[in-house]
Amino acid sequence: MGDLTIPTMDDIDIRSKKVLLRIDINSPVDENGKIIDDSRIKAHIGTIKELVDKGNSVVLISHQGRPGDKDFISLEEHAKLISKYLDREVVFVEDVIGPYAREMIKKLENNGILLLDNIRLISEELIEAPPQQHVKTFLVRKLAPLFDVYVNDAFATSHRSQPSIVGFPLALPSAAGRVMEREVSALARIFNAEDTPKIFTLGGGKVHDTIRIIENLVRKRIADRILTGGLVAELFSVAKGINLNPKNMEILEKLGILSLIPRARKLLLSGAPIEIPVDYKVEINGNVMEEPASKVTGVIKDIGSTTAEIYSSFIKDAKVVVLRGPMGVIEDERFKSGSKSVLKASLEGQGYVIIGGGHMISALDKDMKIDSSKVHISTGGGALLLFLSGERLPALEALSMSVVNSSD
C-alpha cells in the first residue's frame, strides 16, 4: 500500500481460514440506545462479504462507546444490521473472551459469521500501550490461538494503541481490510508534494483537537491555506484582536476555548496561512442576520455569505481540499448554508476532496453530485485528522510490524 508497507488482504493467504476481523461500528445512538446512523456498519459490508466469499469463517470484533458513557451498549442491534446488509446470518455472541465465546469460535464453520460483544467489556481494551505490551494481554492470548489471520478494517480507531488494534498483528499474520486500505491510500495522496495548493477547511466544535492539528499542519507546511469556520474561526478571530462582543466571548469562555488564544496568536504571528471569516450569520432574538466580523452584535451561528463566497473561490482553485467540522450550527437548517457552500465548491472544483467527521458529512445534500474518483468520504474523525497532520497511527505501525504470509 504505497510506501506505507502495510499488508493488505491481497498480500496474505486468506482463503478457507478462520479470520478475526476488527471493525469500527461505533455508532451514534439515541437516549434509548438505538442506533441513529449506521453508515460505519455499512462501510464494512464489502470487507466481510469478500472474506466470506473466499470461504473463510469470520469473527467480528468492535467497540461501541466507552464504559460510563450512555453509548456504551451491547452489539446486539449491530449484529442484526450487519446481517440485514449482508443478507446472511450473523450470530451475536454475548461474550468476548470467555468459554462461551471461545467455544462458538471453535465450532464456527466455513462461511460462518459471528459478532462478539463490545470489546470494551474487557478493561484491557481501554489501555493505551505499545504492541509489544498488548500482545501479552488476556484478550490477545485468549483469542489469537483460535485464528489463522487477523484483519484490521477499523480505520476510525487507528489512532488508538489498544490491544484489539495493535496486539493481534504481533500474534497473527495480519492485513489491512478494504476500508482501511481505501482510507490510507486515498489519504496518502494528501502528502504528495505535487498536489498543491492544499486547502484545509476546519470548523466544528472540537477546537482543542483542531488547534493541535493546525499546529502540525503549519509546522510541517502541509497546508497552503487553512479556512476556518465554526468555533475554530471564532478563536482565531479573537486571537487577531477582533471584538466578537460579550455574548460570543461568554460561549468561548464556557467551552474553555479562550485559554487557546496564546497558541492561536503564536500561529498567526508566525505567518501561518490561516483565514478567518469577514462576516458571520448571527442570531438576534430568534432572527437571523448577517453582520461584518468587526461589528458583530448577535450570537455567531455560521459564516456569512461574503466569507462563503471568498472561501469557495479559494477552494475551487485547490488541488486537494480537506473538510472537517461544519462552518456553523448545522443542526439548525438556518445555519447550514456556510457548510453547504464550501461543500458545493469542493465538489465542483478540480481538486481531490476529502470529507471527514460526522457533522460535515451530514451536511452533504442528496442532490450534490459526488464523483467517487475524486471525492473521498472518510469513516474517520480523529484518526483522519491525525493522519493528515502527519502523526503516525498506531494501527498502521502495528500492521507494518506483522509477519506477512507466515500462515503459509
Ligand SMILES: Nc1ncnc2c1ncn2[C@@H]1O[C@H](COP(=O)(O)OP(=O)(O)O)[C@@H](O)[C@H]1O
Ligand atoms: N459557531 C458555532 N457555535 C457553536 N457551535 C458550533 C458553531 N459552529 C459549529 N458548531 C457545532 O460544532 C459541532 C460539530 O463539530 P465537530 O464535532 O467538531 O464535527 P464532526 O462531527 O464533523 O467531527 C456541531 O454540533 C455544531 O453545532
Ligand SMILES: O=C(OP(=O)(O)O)[C@H](O)COP(=O)(O)O
Ligand atoms: O468514533 C471514533 O472516533 P471519532 O469520534 O474521532 O471519529 C472511534 O470509534 C474511536 O472511538 P474512541 O474515541 O472512543 O476511542
